Amino acid sequence: MLTTATASSPRNWLKEHARSVRSWIGLTVLLGWSSGLLLIGQAALLAYIIHAAFIDGLPRTALLGAFGGLLGVIMLRSVLRWANDVAAFQASRRVRSTVQRALLDHITALGPHYTRSQQAGALASSTLEQVEALHGYFADYLPQQILAVLLPLSMLLIVYPLNWVAGTIFLLTAPLIPLFMMLVGMGAEAVNQRQLQALARLSAYFLDVLQGLTTLKLLDRARAEADVMTEVSEDYRKRTMRVLRIAFLSSAVLEFFSAVAIALIAVYLGLSLLGRLDFGHYGQPLNLQTSLFILLLAPEFYAPLRQLGTHYHARAQALGAAEEILKILTLPRPPLPAEPRQPVPDPGRISLQFEDVYLSYEQRSRPALAGISFTVPAGQRVAVIGASGAGKTTLLNLVLGFLIPQQGRIRVNGIDLTALDPLDWHRRVAWLGQHALLLQGSIRDNIALGRPDASPAQIDQAARKAQVWEFARDLPDGLDTVISERGLSLSGGQAQRVALARALLQDAPVLLLDEPTANLDAGSEQRVINSLDELAQGRTVLLLTHRLNQIESADQVLLLEQGRIVEQGSPAALIAARGRYDQLRQHYYGQIS
Amino acid sequence: MKQSPLSIARLLRLQPSLGRWLLLGIVLGLLTAVASVGLLTLAGWFISAAALAGLSSVSAAGFDIFRPGAMVRFFALLRTSGRYGERVVSHDATLRLLAHLRVWFYRRLEPLAPARLFDYRSGDLLNRIVTDIDVLDQVYLRLLSPSLIALIMTLLVTLFLAAYDLTIALSTFLFMLLGGLFLPILSERLGRAGSRGLTQLNAELRSQLIDYFQALAELLACAASDRQQQHIANSQHTLLQLQQRQAWLAGGSAAALIMLSGLATMTALYLAIGLFQQGTLAGASLALISLCILAAFETLAPLASAYQYLGQIRAAAHRLLLLVATEPSVRFVAKTASPPPAQTFDIQFEQVSFRYGARPLLQAITLAIPAGQKLAILGPTGVGKSTLGHLLARFWDPQQGRILLGGVDIRSLSESDLRSSIAVLPQRPHIFNASIGSNLRLARPEATDAELRQVLAEVQLLDFVDSLPAGLDTFTGEAGMHLSGGQQRRLALARTLLRDAPVIVLDEPTEGLDAVTEQALLETLTARLAGRTVVLITHRLSGLEQMDSIVLLEAGRIIEQGTHCELLTRQGRYAALQARVHTAAQ
Secondary structure: OOOOOOOOOHHHHHHHHHHHOHHHHHHHHHHHHHHHHHHHHHHHHHHHHHHHHHOOOOOHHHHHHHHHHHHHHHHHHHHHHHHHHHHHHHHHHHHHHHHHHHHHHHHHHHOHHHHHHOOHHHHHHHHHHHHHOOHHHHHHHHHHHHHHHHHHHHHHHHHOOOOHHHHHHHHHHOOHHHHHHHHHHHHHHHHHHHHHHHHHHHHHHHHHHHHOHHHHHHOOOOOHHHHHHHHHHHHHHHHHHHHHHHHHHHHHHHHHHHHHHHHHHHHHHHHHHOOOOOOOOOOOOOOHHHHHHHHHHHHHHHHHHHHHHHHHHHHHHHHHHHHHHHHHHOOOOOOOOOOOOEOOOOOOOOOEEEEEEEEOOOOOOOOOEEEEEEEEOOOOEEEEEOOOOOOHHHHHHHHOOOOOOOEEEEEEOOEEHHHEOHHHHHHHEEEEOOOOOOOOEEHHHHHHHHOOOOOHHHHHHHHHHOOHHHHHOOOOOHHHOEEOHHHOOOOHHHHHHHHHHHHHHHOOOEEEEEOOOOOOOHHHHHHHHHHHHHHHOOOEEEEEEOOHHHOOOOOEEEEEEOOEEEEEEOHHHHHHHOOHHHHHHHHHHHOOO | OOOOOHHHHHHOOOOHHHHHHHHHHHHHHHHHHHHHHHHHHHHHHHHHHHHHHHOOHHHHHHOOOHHHHHHHHHHHHHHHHHHHHHHHHHHHHHHHHHHHHHHHHHHHHHHHOOHHHHHHOOHHHHHHHHHHHHHHHHHHHHHHHHHHHHHHHHHHHHHHHHOOOHHHHHHHHHHHHHHHHHHHHHHHHHHHHHHHHHHHHHHHHHHHHHHHHHOHHHHHHOOOHHHHHHHHHHHHHHHHHHHHHHHHHHHHHHHHHHHHHHHHHHHHHHHHHHHHHHOOOOOOHHHHHHHHHHHHHHOOHHHHHHHHOHHHHHHHHHHHHHHHOOOOOOOOEOOOOOOOOOOOOOEEEEEEEEEEOOEEEEEEEEEEEOOOOEEEEEOOOOOOHHHHHHHHOOOOOOOEEEEEEOOEEHHHOEHHHHHHHEEEEOOOOOOOOOEHHHHHHOOOOOOOHHHHHHHHHHOOOHHHHHHOOOHHHOEEOOOOEOOOHHHHHHHHHHHHHHOOOOEEEEEOOOOOOOHHHHHHHHHHHHHHOOOOEEEEEEOOOOOHHHOOEEEEEEOOEEEEEEOHHHHHHHOOHHHHHHHHHHHHHO
16 A cells, blocks of 8 residues: 555655556546647638638638537637646546545654654645645646657657658657657756745745744844844845746747747748758649648647646655654554454553653653553552653653653553553543643533543533533533634633543543643632542542642652652652652652742 | 725835836836737748739839838847846846835734734645745736736737728727637636635634644554545545636637637728729738738737636735734833833733633733742633733733833833843744854844854753854744654744843743653753743743742632641642642552
């Protein structure tokens, strides 16, 4: 399948996808070619009518048949043109649909650990704009690439038997076609890359300035920035134009050739008709019909090539897009453990066990977790503390199965986590993170995210307990109020309470809490802690925090430093030991008094 | 959407120099079109006339081949050079237009920031502004220039054919009108709903995707990722269906143009043959007329597909105009009439009330901050603490009451005077996609490296910057190094300090820092800002004992004010808050 990027280069990757839709591309070419042949027929009919009327002096009535034929050809061409566009779109549609699905699958497989390290907007643009940018390549460029050879050759085969001089003028230029293609291609590629780049950079700069407008204003630079903007744009224009002026020359060469060839053929035909030149024909001297026919074909001979030039930007665009898409698709997916996976045994009482867990990230020299072992017995609360970067978040990602240990294992009721069915495991875990992320939709939908089958009464109850009700009752539609713009319409504290309601509703035996009150003010913090305390009764709890006031009731505290557990024990025991934990604690509370 | 096409014209009201460039591009495009049509027309006439002359040896000998030959060569060269010139000039003009539009738009947007752009905070909406402007760039290349060229060519060809026969000229004119005017209008009409739908669906799909990626952890943990993927797949399917409709429409209008071009040629030829047989038209004109019409229709080809997207362009223009038509919430005087007496920058809020929409944020706040005092404004989130800072920076003006700086109403200060008197660190400062040095120099363009290093040391960032490969020249933001939230905040703080203003407002400067760094930072700040008027906005209870005065804000009102010790002995709200944290510590 094409879902994984086996091909290494963007070029090969595009070709591979072209192969998957070759029948549609073939159909597009066939339609384009038929349409080109009909154009030749149209030229022949026009030439015949003019010759018959002008030289042979036939009356209009005698030409009605020919006019009818001409009408038929034109109508057929017109239909073929439409069919051509339809087929071309199908080719592109299929590829884009496949690629989009592959991207979404791959990003999902890479998991939250990956998405968090990326800008969500950039990922969205990869799955939207970059995939969109493949369109022209499959719909226009690929078929045209074949037509640019096929159509001139077909015309050559028709013209040569009529007149060898005209044929030779075409023939001499025919071998130049690949050369033209290269010329046009190189020129167009440079042109388009320059232009796209300049535009992208300008847009990025402009966006940056708009985003920072308030900051600029506070620094009293907002008005001066307009001059900077003028300068930056001018600079881009000058640099881009320097390249464009040269790049356009290559298509001008093609343009020149086709214009000169038309002129040359016209002059040759004229002189032959006047009898001043007498070669090129096969016995029968040149007449108006043949001459007109050849003249009408002359511009069409070069038209497919010119067309290719205009589609060339599609290729550059697709190559650029493919490169961006491959950046994601070539990231190695975490290995999938062997199927089938088993459900969580004894899901009512869950214990967690870390056995010598080791994990290091590629870019960093120091491992994020270097041999961690601990146990969270069923129904106990374990708090993990440590400075940011000590490995707390990595620990959490491991428990959720978003990361897999490179050494050691994590056991759930004695079973290796990787052997468990992830859906079943996630049903057993309620997780409350630092930044509650709400999805577009109503508050109710957001609370019921983990349990779409929950009854309205159950949702109401969870909302009340998590104090969502407190602010929701003031909203126009209560719990059914739609949250727009990713939760911006709710404050951080309100969003956190919605997430808490979500966790309450899930009613899971394991509770994972990652700085659940980091973004709350003192008042809200206390309320959330109270709700959590109630929720925690009888459940297995893993709490990650740097607020030391929240861990006094924990059964066990782990102090992480640089990926290792440096102290471990009950809060009282750790204080009595007068170690690192005690120092941290003294500092934490010392601030207030 | 109700808007006249004039809205585009309004956006394109240009400076004359730019207009000249655009005009030159159009003239060159026109020359190219004339040369293309002329080349084929002349060639058609030439060989027909030659064929006729060739029938008798006398006329063949007398036939002047030099003039037509030269003309054919002339048109061939004109077409080549015309097209080259047109491409260079029109691309240059487009780049100029791009620059012009951005700067024009920026100048109008700038006074609106930040109050009127509040709804545009999220990157997506700003992104839309940027894309909207990009869409407008196409107005010239895709719409304006081809339309004018098509229009003029239609008239020229009609006039040219009228020299042969009026009926032929009229019939051609009608067909060209159908192809150049009726067809684009029709395809715009038919494509309008689709084009609007596409914009909407694209936006919807984008936010679904952003949602999905941002909340992937939540979705996986809630076992809801499959459901969300299904939503996305559905939207994608609808989008592709709609695109397909548009593609079919584009194919349809191209097909229609082929029909029209063929019919126009046939009709003219049929009429011309009749005239020839009546003896009122030279036989050589048959080929001339046919070829002329065939070539002329080529100039109409780009129109229909361009007009299919007119809806999109109009919608973009409409959105931009709507935005720049907004009244700024605050107007600054150009020049300060009576500056406050030097170095006595005390601040007074007199009965200041402020509502945001229907929500009252501040109610009758009266507060005096003597020059050189360090004041903390404390309160839970969402009670209007930041609003006090916003009012000092004149993001908004209060609906009632006034704010005095050194006894002078801040509304009588010019923007520059206000900014150089009051430096504000906002809650969400922006770090620009530029080097660390340039980011800092925004505050003080003439600052030396030594000064930058000193201020970086004060915000505890110097060691970090020194550890970077390019030091001060390291790029930050999307294009470069990613700074953590705490680092960004400190960099912004350094920038605010560089302003060297007598009054400094800091909105949650230590948010996101661990306790150790927070404490160290507060200490250096206190030392560095000795003698300045400082307003510290915070919801944290730590470090407040270093402040000269603490104001407790709740529900838009000041409920307590005093020093740390005074407030503790008063046994009020502040004491209760501190006690609660204290008890938690036991």
